[in-house]
Amino acid sequence: MVLKSNTFVEKSPEPLSGIHNYTLNDFETYLTSLKRSDAPSPTPTTPVDLSNIPTIFLSSNFSLSNTQTFNLVFPGIGHFQRLLLSPEQQQKSRTTCTNGNISETSTKKLPTNQSLSVTSNGTETTLDQRHQKHSISSTTRLLQDKYTHYLDKIEVQICRELSLKSNGFLDAVKSHDEIHKFLKQTRQAISSLRQELTSYDETSLLTLLKLYRYIRQRQNQYLLLKKLRSLTIVNQTQITVRLLLTTSDYVSALDLIMATREIIQTELNNVHCLRYYDQQLNELNILIVNLMRQEFTQHLENELKKDNTEIIDEDKFGAIIVGLIRVNDNKYLDEINSKFEMCIQQTIDKATKEKLDEMKLKQNKNSDISDQTLSITTDFRYTYPSHNNSYHFSQWKSIIDHVLHESQLILERINLLTNLILDVFQKCLQSKSPDDYQQLKSKYIHQLHILYDSIQDRLIKLFNDLTIGRHSKFPALLFEQLSISDFSTIIHLIQTYTLTFEQSTIVSYRSRPFRTWLQAQTLKFIQHFHDERKQQINFILGPKDSEQWRQVQVPRPLQTLVDHIQLNGFINIDQLSMTITTNSTTTNSNISNDCAHIQNETFILPNCCLKLFTIIIDYCQCSTFLYIHTPKYCISDIQHRLIEILNIFNSKTCQLILGAGAVKIGTIKSISAKILALTSRCLQFILYFLLKIKEHFDILQQFSTNNELTIASTATPTISFLSSNKQFEQLIKLYNEHIDEIHQKLLTIIEQTFVAALSKYEVRAPVPSEYFRTLSTEISRFYNAISTIVSHTDLQYLFTHLNQIFKRLLAKRLKQLKIINDGGPQYDLLTRDLRYYSKQVQKLHGLETLELHIDEIWVNNKTGLNETEK
DSSP states (O other), X not given: OEXXXXXXXXXXXXXXXXXXXXXXXXXHHHHHHHHHHHSXXXXXXXXXXXTTSOGGGGOTTOOTTSHHHHHHHSTTHHHHHHHHSOHHHHHHHHSOOOOXXXXXXXXXXXXXXXXXXXXXXXXXHHHHHHHHHHHHHHHHHHHHHHHHHHHHHHHHHHHHHHHHHHHHHHHHHHHHHHHHHHHHHHHXXXXXXXXXXHHHIXXXXXXXXXXXXXXXXXXXXXXXXXXXXHHHHHHHHHHHHHHHHHTTOHHHHHHHHHHHHHHHHXXXXXXXXXXXXXXXXXXXXXXXXXXXXXXHHHHHHHHHHSOTTSOOOHHHHHHHHHHHHHTTOTHHHHHHHHXXXXXXXXXXXXXXXXXXXXXXXXXXXXXXXXXXXXOOOOSSSOOOOOTTHHHHHHHHHHHHHHHHHHHHHHHHHHHHHHHHHXXXXXXXXXXXXXXXXXXXXXXXXXHHHHHHHHHHHHHHHHHXXXXXXXXXXXXXXOGGGSOHHHHHXXXXXXXXXXXXXHHHOSSOOOOOHHHHHHHHHHHHHHHHHHHHHHHHHHHHTSTTOOOOOOOOOEEHHHHHHHHHHHHHTTTTHHHHHHHHHHHHHHSOTTOEESSEEETTEXXXXXXXXXXXXXXXXXXXXXXXXXXXXXXXXHHHHHHHHHHHHHHHHHHHXXXXXXXXXXXXXXXXXXXXXXXXXXXXXXHHHHHHHHHHHHHHHHHHHHHSOSSSSSOGGGOOOSSOHHHHHHXXXXXXXXXXXXXXXXXXXXXXXXXXHHHHHHTTXXXXXXXXXXXXXHHHHHHHXXXXXXXXXXXXXXXXXXXXXXXXXXXXXXXXXHHHHTOOSSSSHHHHHHHHHHHHHHXXXXXXXXXXXXXXXXXXXXXXXXXXXXXXXX
């Protein structure tokens, strides 16, 4: 706290500085504050305290005429007056008198009554009245002194306020004088200015006003002349429009009508005689629009009838389109689309009729053609019901070639007109209104897409009509019953036309109807193709089985296909198959071999195996034909169906041979070792080609397209690539297991013979014994049954296991006879029988090097005896 004059001032302490660093300058602030505190302070003027003055005297409503105010100012005076009056006077004082004389009389009688009351009452009454009067006078004196004191205070306060505000009053008086002086000067300036304006008005302004009036008159006259000229133009509008229409200048006529309408709306808006002229212009505009539509339709038809070599009249055609754009008539777009569609329909109908009439003329010239049937070549392949499809397909193809060619020509003409229309749109609207140009262009392109779809829909309708025989001049054609090459021709034909169609269009377009139709036809063809082959397998190996499970001749063309597949797989199998079919018609196709040859191995095969091999060739050929134009899922579908055929063949073969189904249906009497060996060799023949088939489809999966025939949304493959690989692995496993089961069945047959012979074996003379002669005979019969059928490896495998069975059964019999390797007579006889057995087995062709290990029977026998003793 710092003392400042008579008060204290808050001050925060200053931070301490270093010790021994203070100087005299550091105390200057403190000394200055002391000097200020010692200086005498001015004596303030104490204001007068007005708080003890009653507020009633300061009120704006203060008035002594008010009884309440009077009683408050002079308290008690009214009460003393009432006490001095007699009761009668008090009663009279309460009575209100309207007459002034009565009031004066009552006031005059008052002293008389008082004197009378004094005379009647005596001395005491007079003293009370005096005492009361004295009290009233003293009270009045006190009030007068108090009010005088109040008045003095107020006067003192007024004087003080006047002394304080006298400067302001003097300033106000001074300002008033200055303002008065300024107003006087302003008045003088205004008077001078008014005199100058009066002089200027008389000398210059009147002349300028006259000049402005003349200028305004000239402007009005010019506007009148302009309106008259506009009226002249409006009057000549209809005549000029008629002259322009005679020359087909629709654009100029529309511009003139638009300019006239603008003149009427802007310059001649208030002319009464032209109030109906706008309606006349509207009628004239409608007339011009109708004329343009008619001429546009006629001109469009004429241009479509011309050849592609003839030049389009671009000026006239473009002028009509510009006129239609000017009037915002979008109906001409629909007219263009309808004319294009009508022209396409007429072209298709005309081309179809021409070709059908031409075919009818040829049939009339060659009446034998209608009765001609296709010659069936005698080859190894299975013949399917043809329904004369190949002959009908050639007719169908000739019609479609002609129709597609004509439709392509008219499409090129349409594209020329479309290009011209788009150029007119660009020149007319792109610079003026880009948004309108884009909107009009997108609308026209959308209509073109609809037109292109309509063209393909009409072509598809024609294909279907020709297919189901709706035309009386053309027989029915079943696509799904066509050959693989014919169906591939269909795909190539439609695909080529589709690509040409898409490339020839000016706007970007992707064909949807053709792709959908080809996709449906492809799936239908694959399904029918598979059903026929499946039916064939079921027929060959079904209840009415004609398969005798005998060796058949292998045709030379089939061996050629086998050789090609060994070297190159199934690549170009379609071309080789067609070459073989062609050569079979010119050469002797009955040349055949006894067996098939694969890598220096011979395969003696039954008829069902050859049929299955031709079916495999068909599937691979079908996939080769279709992989270029079909998506991957079609190739996977064919692969899956081929796997199904192979599974059916495997299961049917297992049921007929291992399950003795062929014996039950009466095809064969019993399941012999030869039939088992033939079946095993058949499965091995098919098993050899399974890996080749898998490689073939893997290659096709890599090169097949994803989007040639199908829409992107339906491009999901039916059978995935990984799933097909797993199915192939499972199929190979099933075939190997089936072959092993057949081998076990063969061993079971010979084991039963060994059991029957060795169960009664006795070691005695003569040597070789009768039992070993029987065994030798059965082994020779078994060998003769399978040796020419099975491979050398399988022969070694079977006789190795056969020898093990022999040793096991012989050791068991010797254990029963308790014959051991002791060098005794029985041992000698047994040794001679075993030598006979070894000699008979090893003299068989292919078994010379077979190791029999006959001594193992003694090891087994010794082990058995030791176990018996234990």
